[in-house]
Amino acid sequence: MRVGIARERLLGERRVAATPETVRQLVGQGLDVSVESGAGAAAGHSDAAYAEAGAEVVPALDPAGVDLLAHVRPLHPATAAALRPGAVTVGLASPSTELPTVRALADAGVTAFALELVPRISRAQSMDALTSQALVTGYRCVLEAAIRLPRFFPLYMTAAGTVPPAKVLVLGAGVAGLQAIGTAKRLGARVSANDIRPASADEVASMGGTFVHLDVDSAEATQAAGGYARELSADRGALQRQLLAPHVAEADVLITTAAVPGRRAPLLVTRDMVAAMRPGSVVVDMAAESGGNVEGSVPGEDVAVQVAGGAGEVTVVGLKDAASAMPADASRLYAKNVANFIELLVPQGPGDGGEIRPDFDDEVVAGACLTHAGEVRHEPTAEALAAL
Amino acid sequence: MRVGIARERLLGERRVAATPETVRQLVGQGLDVSVESGAGAAAGHSDAAYAEAGAEVVPALDPAGVDLLAHVRPLHPATAAALRPGAVTVGLASPSTELPTVRALADAGVTAFALELVPRISRAQSMDALTSQALVTGYRCVLEAAIRLPRFFPLYMTAAGTVPPAKVLVLGAGVAGLQAIGTAKRLGARVSANDIRPASADEVASMGGTFVHLDVDSAEATQAAGGYARELSADRGALQRQLLAPHVAEADVLITTAAVPGRRAPLLVTRDMVAAMRPGSVVVDMAAESGGNVEGSVPGEDVAVQVAGGAGEVTVVGLKDAASAMPADASRLYAKNVANFIELLVPQGPGDGGEIRPDFDDEVVAGACLTHAGEVRHEPTAEALAAL
Numbered sequence: 001m002r003v004g005i006a007r008e009r010l011l012g013e014r015r016v017a018a019t020p021e022t023v024r025q026l027v028g029q030g031l032d033v034s035v036e037s038g039a040g041a042a043a044g045h046s047d048a049a050y051a052e053a054g055a056e057v058v059p060a061l062d063p064a065g066v067d068l069l070a071h072v073r074p075l076h077p078a079t080a081a082a083l084r085p086g087a088v089t090v091g092l093a094s095p096s097t098e099l100p101t102v103r104a105l106a107d108a109g110v111t112a113f114a115l116e117l118v119p120r121i122s123r124a125q126s127m128d129a130l131t132s133q134a135l136v137t138g139y140r141c142v143l144e145a146a147i148r149l150p151r152f153f154p155l156y157m158t159a160a161g162t163v164p165p166a167k168v169l170v171l172g173a174g175v176a177g178l179q180a181i182g183t184a185k186r187l188g189a190r191v192s193a194n195d196i197r198p199a200s201a202d203e204v205a206s207m208g209g210t211f212v213h214l215d216v217d218s219a220e221a222t223q224a225a226g227g228y229a230r231e232l233s234a235d236r237g238a239l240q241r242q243l244l245a246p247h248v249a250e251a252d253v254l255i256t257t258a259a260v261p262g263r264r265a266p267l268l269v270t271r272d273m274v275a276a277m278r279p280g281s282v283v284v285d286m287a288a289e290s291g292g293n294v295e296g297s298v299p300g301e302d303v304a305v306q307v308a309g310g311a312g313e314v315t316v317v318g319l320k321d322a323a324s325a326m327p328a329d330a331s332r333l334y335a336k337n338v339a340n341f342i343e344l345l346v347p348q349g350p351g352d353g354g355e356i357r358p359d360f361d362d363e364v365v366a367g368a369c370l371t372h373a374g375e376v377r378h379e380p381t382a383e384a385l386a387a388l
Numbered sequence: 389m390r391v392g393i394a395r396e397r398l399l400g401e402r403r404v405a406a407t408p409e410t411v412r413q414l415v416g417q418g419l420d421v422s423v424e425s426g427a428g429a430a431a432g433h434s435d436a437a438y439a440e441a442g443a444e445v446v447p448a449l450d451p452a453g454v455d456l457l458a459h460v461r462p463l464h465p466a467t468a469a470a471l472r473p474g475a476v477t478v479g480l481a482s483p484s485t486e487l488p489t490v491r492a493l494a495d496a497g498v499t500a501f502a503l504e505l506v507p508r509i510s511r512a513q514s515m516d517a518l519t520s521q522a523l524v525t526g527y528r529c530v531l532e533a534a535i536r537l538p539r540f541f542p543l544y545m546t547a548a549g550t551v552p553p554a555k556v557l558v559l560g561a562g563v564a565g566l567q568a569i570g571t572a573k574r575l576g577a578r579v580s581a582n583d584i585r586p587a588s589a590d591e592v593a594s595m596g597g598t599f600v601h602l603d604v605d606s607a608e609a610t611q612a613a614g615g616y617a618r619e620l621s622a623d624r625g626a627l628q629r630q631l632l633a634p635h636v637a638e639a640d641v642l643i644t645t646a647a648v649p650g651r652r653a654p655l656l657v658t659r660d661m662v663a664a665m666r667p668g669s670v671v672v673d674m675a676a677e678s679g680g681n682v683e684g685s686v687p688g689e690d691v692a693v694q695v696a697g698g699a700g701e702v703t704v705v706g707l708k709d710a711a712s713a714m715p716a717d718a719s720r721l722y723a724k725n726v727a728n729f730i731e732l733l734v735p736q737g738p739g740d741g742g743e744i745r746p747d748f749d750d751e752v753v754a755g756a757c758l759t760h761a762g763e764v765r766h767e768p769t770a771e772a773l774a775a776l
Contacts, residue, residue: 014538044538044668046699125547132548139540147531150402150432150716152524154574159513160520160724163717186542186574280432280716311434328538328668329551336548 001356002032003342004066005055007039010073012320014042014327015334017070017091020053022339027054029346030354031068036061043331063087068345068356070338072331077104085109088356090341092116092129093370095381096262099388102381106371111358115337116261117378119367127341127364131175132333136323138179138257141284142168144322145253146187148302148315150280154188165190169247170209171268171293172257173200176286180255181209192247195258196240214243237266244268249276256293257286262380264291271295274305279312288318341368389744390420391730392454393443395427398461400708402430402715403722405458405479408441410727415442417734418742419456424449431719451475456733456744458726460719465492473497476744478729480504480517481758483769484650487776490769494759499746503725504649505766507755515729515752519563520721525710526567526645529672530556532710533641534575536690536703538668542576553578557635558597559656559681560645561588564674568643569597577641582632584646602631625654632656637664642671644681650768652679659683662693667700676706729756 003026005018016039018026023033033055037047047057063069063082071091077100083089086109093114095102105112115129125131145168146153155165168184170177173195184191185208193204194212201211216239248254248269254277259265265287274283274294285297296303300320304313323330344365345356360366369377376382391414393406404427406414411421421443425435435445451457451470459479465488471477474497481502483490493500503517513519533556534541543553556572558565561583572579573596581592582600589599604627636642636657642665647653653675662671662682673685684691688708692701711718732753733744748754757765764770 041700042538044666044700046667046697048699128547132546135544135546136540139542143531143535147535150430150714152527152714152717154527154571156523158520158523158721159516160721160728163720183542183575186576187571188574278432279434309434311436312429312432326538326540329540332551333546333548340548 001067001354002034002065003068003070004061004063005033005035005039005070006061006063007036008072009076012324013073014324015072015331016040016043016045016327017072017331017335017338018050018055019043019332019335020045020049020055021332022335023050023053023055025339026342029343031342031346031356032056032354034058034061034066040331043327045331068342070342072334074098075101075105077101080104080110080112081108083108083110086111088345088358089113090115090338090345095370095378096384099381099385102370102376103385106374106376109374111372112370113341113358113365113368114370114378115341115368117368117370118341119364121364124364127337127344127368129334129337132337133323133330134175135179135333136326136330137286137319138176139183140322140326141176141255141257141286141319142180142183142187144317144319145184145255145282145284148282148317149253151252152188153184166252167192167250168253168255169193169212169251170255170257171195171244172259172286173197173204173209174257174259177255177257178203178207180257180286181207184253184255185209189253194244194247212247214240216240216243241268241270241273245273245276248273251277252281254281254283254294255286256284258293259287259290265293267295268293269295271305272308274314274316275308277307277314279307279314281314283314283316284319285316286319286322289320292318389455389742390422390453391456391458392449392451393421393423393427393458394449394451395424396460397464400712401461402712403460403719404428404431404433404715405460405719405723405726406438406443407431407720407723408433408437408443409720410723411438411441411443413727414730417731419730419734419744420444420742422446422449422454428719431715433719456730458730460722462486463489463493465489468492468498468500469496471496471498474499476733476746477501478503478726478733483758483766484772487769487773490758490764491773494762494764497762499760500758501729501746501753501756502758502766503729503756505756505758506729507752509752512752515725515732515756517722517725520725521711521718522563523567523721524714524718525674525707526564527571528710528714529564529643529645529674529707530568530571530575532705532707533572533643533670533672536670536705537641539640540576541572554640555580555638556641556643557581557600557639558643558645559583559632560647560674561585561592561597562645562647565643565645566591566595568645568674569595572641572643573597580635582635584628600632600635602628604628604631629656629658629661633661633664636661639665640669642669642682643674644672645674646681647675647678653681655683656681657683659693660696662702662704663696665695665702667695667702669702671702671704672707673704674707674710677708680706
């Protein structure tokens, strides 16, 4: 059966769903692989490298000609509609925001797997694209902050005096937040962090950060199923911001990473809190694309916020496509996630080989399934579609 | 006597020659200080902060009204001409490229001190602006590389496989080069480095880098007076490039820092050597403003070089104003260098105070003097002017 790898069509998307390395892996599974010409160019992979790995390189990939279409960004509804009934898709599907595509996938009888829905169990870690891409984003956001900061991150003791290290505050200690903590620490900053899940204190410490304990009543269980953070109630959110304010004011760099999958990101930092920072400080809002943790952040743009008193500005960076900005390693990890998931769809018994036949008794396969046989299998998405 | 701090006039220059901290130091020496409004804005210092430190903040600084003018960039000849006879200047003067200003300073009877000329002896380290600004540039160039590289610097061991660390090659192991080595190492890269001074091997190792030994005949003494590198002869330069080529081809990031003060930077890397790198690789040429270590680099611009075979591009960054891009800490160190030098000009005996009276018996004062009493005191500059 044939796996197709298209050139990503979204403007600014530089990743690719397969590398020559994963093409070898798929071919080793008995699959045929078609790669659209130029698909890997931005990630550093030439057509020749794909061909050498065993792929057929085609000038334009016809969705109707493949049994499985692997992708990075959610498909366009028209692409979904062009797939054959029974065809399989594997990639990031962003079901909560891409309902028209989900509808088109179901209508076309496609078996669509959304990597966002891969259960967070150890066996599926190697297919967890949210984690692999969050690693890239967490590293990247520190570089974005460091290059804009008018100061050093590390402490320097020089003949002309001692330069104290920059103070970095990270809000949200998921994969991206922990990675940001570790990277800022590597670069020599003094790093502190907060997360509404008290359990994250140890993880913050293990990356070299100091956990900021906020006195928000922790009676509510804030640890939700699946390890993700749940939303705080409005009152608790206001209390949280109030307690965070002095920590934000003291930071040279603030990095916010608090996202609630499928929902608007929580507002952690108001404009007034930003304006209370020192001139030249930098804020990176990693959740800018999902509504923003920081009031006034704009995805893909730097916004200058006048400090209180008017003696300078704070730069608020609305992070966008951060993983795509490091397409080589982001693709390396993502393609591996995709190939590992596809491998799960290929029965491994004696006499098997080269067949894509999802086993829905497997909790990873069932959990990641978005549409199958004309139906939307993911409950929250089915409900959202029904509510339209 | 009155010290003046002007707003820097050069486009893109964001540093300032005094901070509120150094204003306090100068006022403590019995000096009056005038600061031009807005002079410290880009470096994060408000007019109010200067006033609080004891400076008089003036809407526009009149060069004719001060006894000592401190500056970052070389003065404009018109500014030099407007100074009072007997006035003193302290700052970077770039004598080899700013001959008209040197002439104007001499003609105006100004006593000009060029911080580039401060002798490299331990007592003068705290006034060594080349070193303090090279520290900033060395750190900065690594960020400029990291943010453009489509890969991570550090090694990551993830559920989706191991990502090897980036390979960084640094050419030139002066202050900036060593700082680049240390910063790239901090970020987790595998770093190697070369310098034509064999003595630098230990320094490279102490920053965590691996010294690349080239088999260039080292019979010529390459360690020149003052600790700076001398130029290689043309033949030796070609041999050096030939020996460097395989190391360049293997690097993900190449940083070149080889500058010869007052001369054109040596060409270390040809376009062919760049084209032999992998697609996505990044080259930062720190010497772009003085002719470039890398063929085809353009100061202040990114140049894309097609790799041999045409399967991608290498980005060649012509670094420009790197210290100015981190104006807060660059100014912190620079202003301290300036204030320490000014302190040297103020006699410290009982009954003294607030007088600026250079003692030319002091080797630091004499060494740093560019013009005095109508004469150009720096021999090479005097010769260059005579040759015009």
